[in-house]
Amino acid sequence: xxxxxxxxxIISGILILMLGFMNIGVSQNSTExxxxxxxxxxxxxxxxxxxxxxxxxxxxxxxxxxxxxxYGDDKKLVFYSNVxxxxxxxxxxxxxxxxxxxxxxxxxxxxxxxxxxxDSELTEIKTGVTLFEFAYYDSLGSTTSLATPLSNDDxxxxxxxxxxxxxxxxxxxxxxxDKEGSYLIxxxxxxxxxxxxxxxxx
Amino acid sequence: MSDFSNVLQVIGAMxxxxxxxxxANRKMNANSMLLVENEFESEIAAISQEIxxxxxxxxxDEATVTGFVPxxxxxxxxxxxxxxxxxxxxxxxxxxxxxxxxxxIVSTALSDFNVSIEVVYIDKTTGIQTNAKTTxxxxxxxxxxxxxxxxxxxxxxxxxxxxxxxxxxx
Numbered sequence: 001x002x003x004x005x006x007x008x009x010i011i012s013g014i015l016i017l018m019l020g021f022m023n024i025g026v027s028q029n030s031t032e033x034x035x036x037x038x039x040x041x042x043x044x045x046x047x048x049x050x051x052x053x054x055x056x057x058x059x060x061x062x063x064x065x066x067x068x069x070x071y072g073d074d075k076k077l078v079f080y081s082n083v084x085x086x087x088x089x090x091x092x093x094x095x096x097x098x099x100x101x102x103x104x105x106x107x108x109x110x111x112x113x114x115x116x117x118x119d120s121e122l123t124e125i126k127t128g129v130t131l132f133e134f135a136y137y138d139s140l141g142s143t144t145s146l147a148t149p150l151s152n153d154d155x156x157x158x159x160x161x162x163x164x165x166x167x168x169x170x171x172x173x174x175x176x177x178d179k180e181g182s183y184l185i186x187x188x189x190x191x192x193x194x195x196x197x198x199x200x201x202x
Numbered sequence: 203m204s205d206f207s208n209v210l211q212v213i214g215a216m217x218x219x220x221x222x223x224x225x226a227n228r229k230m231n232a233n234s235m236l237l238v239e240n241e242f243e244s245e246i247a248a249i250s251q252e253i254x255x256x257x258x259x260x261x262x263d264e265a266t267v268t269g270f271v272p273x274x275x276x277x278x279x280x281x282x283x284x285x286x287x288x289x290x291x292x293x294x295x296x297x298x299x300x301x302x303x304x305x306x307i308v309s310t311a312l313s314d315f316n317v318s319i320e321v322v323y324i325d326k327t328t329g330i331q332t333n334a335k336t337t338x339x340x341x342x343x344x345x346x347x348x349x350x351x352x353x354x355x356x357x358x359x360x361x362x363x364x365x366x367x368x369x370x371x372x
Contacts, residue, residue: 008211022222036240141291
């Protein structure tokens with residue numbers, strides 16, 4: 001058989017394999033990009049809600065509320081605020097809780113329902129949240145958080161509240177090196193310094 | 203020669219495909235880098251906001267910590283920087299410009315970030331930094347992370363944030 005023809009077949013085979021692997025790579029990369037953008041937008045949605053609520057802890061349109069924090073542990077925070085800035089001065093009770101209820105709509109077993117309640121109005125957030133934690137600090141820039149659940153005394157000492165958010169993709173992304181696949185993760189950490197907790201500073 | 207002409211053609215095709223694959227790989231790498239950078243930038247923005255919010259809870263100046271108002275404003279204000287009994291530990295800070303010269307590592311679940319802070323007086327008319335005391339102070343924050351670098355270099359990419367605070371807007 002012609003040696004030139006055999007060599008050509010071998011090289012063509014290598015070319016086809018290269019194109020095949022490139023195709024798989026491009027496809028995995030675009031999956032990763034789409035899922036990442038989706039996760040990022042889910043993160044920004046939750047971020048926006050948290051950033052709307054937490055700086056307003058203890059806020060009223062013409063005064064500060066004395067006992068702003070009603071309850072606080074690492075998974076749940078309940079506080080008072082005139083969050084809708086109503087001129088009648090009505091104070092709402094706002095609660096954020098990372099529940100242990102799984103989300104049935106996704107195959108990811110780690111994501112749980114995050115809830116936001118304003119008085120009795122409940123909003124369930126099912127956007128792949130796998131971690132949502134609060135940490136409480138009694139001085140600005142402190143690296144040691146207060147023990148949770150917060151005691152009555154400690155509730156009056158809180159000046160900063162840290163939030164850690166982790167969102168995972170609904171499904172695993174598999175690669176050639178990771179046959180099992182893994183969930184894409186996005187994280188956000190932010191320490192809030194609500195102005196109305198300023199009086200709690202020593 | 204005619205026996206090997208098809209081999210030469212296939213080798214030529216291989217070179218072209220290799221270039222195509224290399225270009226696709228480069229694009230995919232750039233995409234992944236952007237995703238990582240995006241993730242870190244979101245955290246960097248959160249850290250800068252955190253520091254600015256924190257600084258706003260402190261008094262404007264050492265002279266106003268106790269609520270006392272200096273007779274002569276702005277000459278009665280203190281010099282920029284930490285005052286007596288204040289250490290590099292942020293919990294000892296009681297006014298806005300104590301943050302000047304502070305640098306440290308802010309650890310988050312994502313990564314460790316290097317933060318350095320400067321506080322300067324700002325001229326009311328020109329809006330630029332001045333050595334004279336005024337009623338405006340600016341906090342300048344620089345944040346870097348070991349994993350965020352300028353493209354194709356080993357130089358860390360710094361992120362700059364600033365916030366101007368006015369004594370009269372307390």
